[in-house]
Amino acid sequence: MRISVNGQAHDLDVDPETPLLWALRDEIGLTGTKFGCGMAQCGACMVHVDGMPIRSCVTPVSALEGRDIVTIEGISGKEADAVRQAWVALDVSQCGYCQSGQIMSAVALLSVEPKPDDKAINDGMAGNICRCATYPKIRAAIHAAAKSLEG
Amino acid sequence: MGFQTPITSRRAILKGLGGLVLAAYLPSVARAQEAGTKPLPPLVPNAFVRIAPDDTVTILSKHIEFGQGPWTGLATLVAEELDADWAQIRVEHAPSDVKLYANLAMGAQLTGGSTAIANSYMQMRRTGAAARAMLVAAAAKQWKVPASEIKVEKGVISHASGRTSRFGALAEAAAHMPVPTDVVLKDPANFRLIGTDLPKPDTFVKSHGQALYTLDLRDPDMVIAMVARPNRFGAKATAVDDSQARKIKGYLSSAIIPQGVVVFAKSTYPAMKAREALKITWDESAAHKKGTKAIVADYMEQSRQPGAVAATRGNAMAKIAAGGTQIVEQTYVFPYLAHAPMETLDAVVRFDGQKAACHFGSQGPTIDQGAIATALGIKPENVSIDVALAGGSFGRRATASGDFAAEAATCAKAYGKNVPVKLVWTREDDMRGGFYRPLYVHRMRGMVAPDGTISAWHHTIVGQSIMGGTPFEALMVKNGIDDTSVEGASDMPYRVADFQCDLHSTKQGVPVLWWRSVGHTHTGFATETFVDMLLEKAGKDPIDGRLALLDASAREAGVLKAVKELAGWKGRKAGDKGYGVAVHKSFNTYVAQIAEVMRDENGQPKVTHVWCAVDCGVAVNPNVIRAQMEGGIGYGLGHALYASLDLDESGQVVQTNFDKYRSLRIGEMPVVDVVIVKSAVAPTGVGEPGVPPIGPAVSNAWRALTGTAVTHLPFVPGETA
Structure with missing residues (x-):
């Protein structure tokens, strides 16, 4: 195979x-x-x-x-760059274990919804659990990434 | 072992780099006003700081990083006194070595009790100051100028003559300098890094899929171990038939061990399939077969009688007996809870018959060394642990028995070959594997006078002791009282003339464990909802009413006032929103929170906003403190609203994955505003103290909104036993 x-x-x-x-x-x-x-x-x-x-x-x-x-190792493109930059700038991660998945979902969200509002973020990221509850920073990082993509 | 995924090797730093290697001990310079009552250990900068010729400064963290920020915190303390540039700082885990890396609050190498910053504050600052002094001495010698004329600023050593050097160029020479007999620490007024938001050193790898956790360690010779465990705690495997498993490609072998039956395979999926294919005979004669409902009913009955007295003053019992209609009575039920960190338990052990080389997210390396040694029949000094990043823990990776570390060692011994064996737990293993926050029942009775004073308070707690039956029992259980069962209740802060807190410590066959904020997970909820009800009965405002029951100087009062201002508190209800407050001290950190709660479309609580004030002494890393308050609120809220780990009537775990053990998701996370109360007191922890107030704050808000007091958790029961 x-x-x-x-x-x-x-x-x-x-x-x-x-x-x-x-x-x-x-x-x-x-x-x-x-x-x-x-x-x-x-x-x-x-x-x-x-x-x-x-x-x-x-x-x-x-x-x-x-x-x-x-995969997270190979994701590329402007959305991926913007998301990773925002994740670093906002120090989103705590234990970090879920963040690969969060980032993959965030990139996918921004690819179809370049300027998501809070509801769109809730829907787009609903499938990703973060037990550390970094959710406020995930939300802020997605907004920041969307903003950087505008310019 | 030659991992295919190369772990950043501690040995590479120990051996490969020249640079500052401070071999000599510095004499202890414990000063009473700095060190408190305990003398500080000798300075061993070499154990904590490596300065390489390339100018990187690597801090070895004696505390495991699983999200609460000790890497950032410990590095900040060293870098501050070293006057390093934050950009040159790297952090790694220290290896297992209790002589060098003991938690000074515990005497063992162990991360817990929110002590990482508190116990390291002076030690790491002094370490940085010692390394700085030796760099300065090296520069003075090379430049032939007095050391007192040398400045160090942001990683640059300089002299008025114009000579400058970065650390790396002087590191080798500094290693040969005589050790200073004393170190002078900065006046906090001159802190340059402490108290500022510094980027976290573990952020980049965690944002690029490059952070390595135990599960990520690979080796060409590695064998995966998975254990089939019984359906009920205490059952034992007596026979196994692996004839179906043998048909699975990649299956290697299986063996009966005390924990169940271990399956060995070349990779993870075949191990899962083979485990499913085993036919195992279990002896359930000693198994736990009592369900949650029966346990709760039993505890409810016990709670009607006072237990062993944890704290008493005046005569609360007599006063309540005479109180008549003035009495407020409330029972509480707190379910078992799983920690459920994102990374399930795992550990790599290679055993050559004499020594064990282990790699895993060890929260208590000293305990785990002992547990592994016992499992293998060797001495603890023949067990080495390279500590890995862990995908969360919330307490689960530290057990008094070193449970999963010992299990991994048992598996490696059972396999019997000198290869790395990686034990992997699935989510179902994690959820069904015990070591839960104990189930507790509380019964509270109180009396409030019309002027808002509380005239009597009687608090009875029923549940399993976390420390009982463990090596910590002698230290932590006094006169039948496990302090972790009553902490936050026996010492509740409000002025009450007649007070009693007592405890029934129960026995069940369900393994229990500390869980993020330990006893405060339930005592904070009970005391803070109960005082709220008493104040309501007296017609008092929840915040002003609490303040009237506290000394003006109490740090609880400080955070209450701060959170009141932050939230612009106007009372318990406004339109379709309810507001509730709670304040709680845990691990010597004080946190007050106000929750704003609405009804969602299903009539269930929707928490929209939380305001949080925290007093943790000197704020070393404000960004980490804020993140821990957010994270603690999310963790506490998710469990209070949705989580329950139940046993059915035959003793089997009902919730075995996130489908039934509901976790908070992004749309359920409130907006969180945090204010850090300014303080010059020595710093205390923040990993746990954000958790206790959120449940009672939400319950108090819900009561304000609906008139109903939620006292049996969780708020929104899912599928239960």
């Missing part, structure tokens, strides 16, 4: 039912994508497939042949 991650092809010799999360982490060695719940509840495992945010913990690799997978 062959999947494309961050523009690179990877041949995998695993059970086709293996969730993408574990293929990324154990087989390909990309550990920025995190395990949090294993049942699409927390968003720590968020990656992009063909530009859409998906939860890699419940997505089998067999469903991803020929698709374009992007």
Whole structure:
């Protein structure tokens, strides 16, 4: 089986039912994508497939042949740059473990909604749990990133 | 071990870099006014500060960073006295070594009780001052000028003659300088870094997917271990059939261990599949089979009788017995709670038969070294722990038994080969694995006089002791009272002539543990909602009423006044919004909060705004303090509103993942405004004290809005037992 991650092809010799999360982490060695719940509840495992945010913990690799997978290590573009810059400038993270997933969701949100209001942020980020409750800073960072994209 | 994902190696700094290596001990220069009652340990700057030729200054943090900011805080203290440029500062975890890295408040290498800054304040400042003095001495020697004429500012050493140097160029020479016999610390008026918002040194990697947690450690020889645990606490595996597991590619072997049955596999997903495929026979003869409902009913009954007296003055019992209709009585129920940090428990252990090399987010390396040594039958000094970043803990990564560290060691021993074994817990393992905030029932009775004074207060608490049965029992349990069961209740701050707080310590087969703010998680809720009800009965304003029951100089009064001003308090209700206040001291930090609460479309509480005032002494890192208040409010609010860890009537855990153990999400997080009360008192912690006031503030606001007192948590029960 062959999947494309961050523009690179990877041949995998695993059970086709293996969730993408574990293929990324154990087989390909990309550990920025995190395990949090294993049942699409927390968003720590968020990656992009063909530009859409998906939860890699419940997505089998067999469903991803020929698709374009992007992880936190490979995310690029103006939204990604703006989001990461805002995350650093505002010192968003506490334990940091969920932040890869938060950033992937935030980039996806800004890609479809360049100037999200608080409601759009609530909706776009509802799938990502942060047990440290960095939510006020996540919200502020998304607004800051949106603002930087205007200019 | 050669990790494929290279961990920043502490050894690279120890061996690879030249530079400042201060081998000699500096004599202890404990000054009574600085050190308080305990003498400070000898200065060992070498253990905490490395200055490399490339001019980077690396601080070794004796406290684990899992979100509460000790990396930033400890580095700030060193950098302040070193007069370093913040941009040159790096931080790493110190390795396990209790002689060098003990928490001075505890005597063990352990992070907890919100003590990181409090116990490090003088030690880290003195360390920075010592390193600075040696750099200055090196410059004086090289430049042939008196040390007293040398200045250090923002990482630059200079002399009026025009000579200047950065730290890196002088680090090697400084290492050979005689150690100063004393260090002079800055007058706080001259602080340049302490009290300012400094960028956190762990932010960049955490914003780029580059931070390495235990789960991220990889090695070509690594084996993944997962443990099948029983459905009920206390059950034991007696037999295992792995014939189905053997069909799974990547499965290696399995073994019965005290915790259950461990499965070994080459990677994580095969380990999960193989674990599911095991057929295990369990002996449940000693298993815990009591459900939450039965436990609550039992505790309710016990609460009708006074327990062992934790604190008493006057005669509250007699006064209440004679009180008649003036009595206010209220019961409270607090469920078991899981910590549920984002990173589930994990640890890497490599055991060669003699020594164990361990890598994991160890919150208490001294405890874990002992637990691992016991599990392996070796001496603690043969156990080394490289401390990793952890994806949260909230207390879970420190247990008195070193539970998951010992389990990882047991797994490594069971595997029996000299390879790194990584123990991985799934979310279900984490939620079902015990070590919960204990379930408590409180019964409170009080009397209020028409003038708003409280004439009697009787508080009975029923629940499991966290410290009982652990090595901490001798220290922490006195006369049957585990202070962590009554802290915040037995010493509640309000003036009451006749007062009693007593405790029934119960036994259950459910492992319990400290959970972010420990006893204050429930005592703060009970005392602060109860005093609010008494004040309402007396017709008093919640803030002015509290202030009247406190000494004017009390720090509780200070934060109450500050939060009142911050929120522009106008009373308990305005239109469709209710307002509630709570104030609570924990870990010597004082926090007051005001919550603004509305009804949502389902008639449930929606917390829209929280104002918070905190007095934690000297504010070392205001940005970290504000973040911890926000985070503590979010953590406390999410659990108060939504979380309950229940056992069904057969003793099995009901909520096993975030689908049923509901966590606060972004749309449920209120706007938070924080004010830090100015103080010159020695700093105290902020990791936990933001938690206790939010639940009672919301409950008081809800009562103001609806007339209903929420006293059985959570506010919004989900699927329960």
